[in-house]
Amino acid sequence: GAGVSQSPSNKVTEKGKDVELRCDPISGHTALYWYRQSLGQGLEFLIYFQGNSAPDKSGLPSDRFSAERTGGSVSTLTIQRTQQEDSAVYLCASIPPEDRAWNTEAFFGQGTRLTVV
């Protein structure tokens, strides 16, 4: 596809269940970000993959959250034992290869709206 694709668009899950959210970045993009956005709030950085380097996981809120990026392309964000406060929109963005001045825009998917009941 031409853009960043996220699936599912919406996910309703019961408290305590595990969920997996998927992000297909634009082909050739080396950087991939996950963000979380609670209702009416800004974007909370979660994790950042850059090429083959170790990911920056500094934004993951707890050890229930993990993410991987296979083959430098598709990424999966996993939330284990979901809780009601995990309800939010989860956004993925990818960025083409950049120079050292970071003069490149990010391309966002439409997000996954997660509701934990």
Next chain:
Amino acid sequence: SQQGEEDPQALSIQEGENATMNCSYKTSINNLQWYRQNSGRGLVHLILIRSNEREKHSGRLRVTLDTSKKSSSLLITASRAADTASYFCAPRGRTDSWGKLQFGAGTQVVVTP
């Protein structure tokens, strides 16, 4: 890494009026980017201004950058109902070796007909 802080948090204007919002940041940057978000979904890139630029235009958008004050402003001229959205700035800094992209809380703009 750093994130910008947008001001005001919310802005309500009528169609045809101009809307101005500001972004402040803390450390030196290579560039600053502005994004728009409609209806709580994906962000769309609007404009990128480099640290050696002072002003940039794109259609009805005008962005200024004052590196001495560590601030930027986004002006939307002749606003339309379709400009109703949240606007975010993202400074990308020299101090962050990876240029991690982070966002503030945004400015929520409502344009009424």
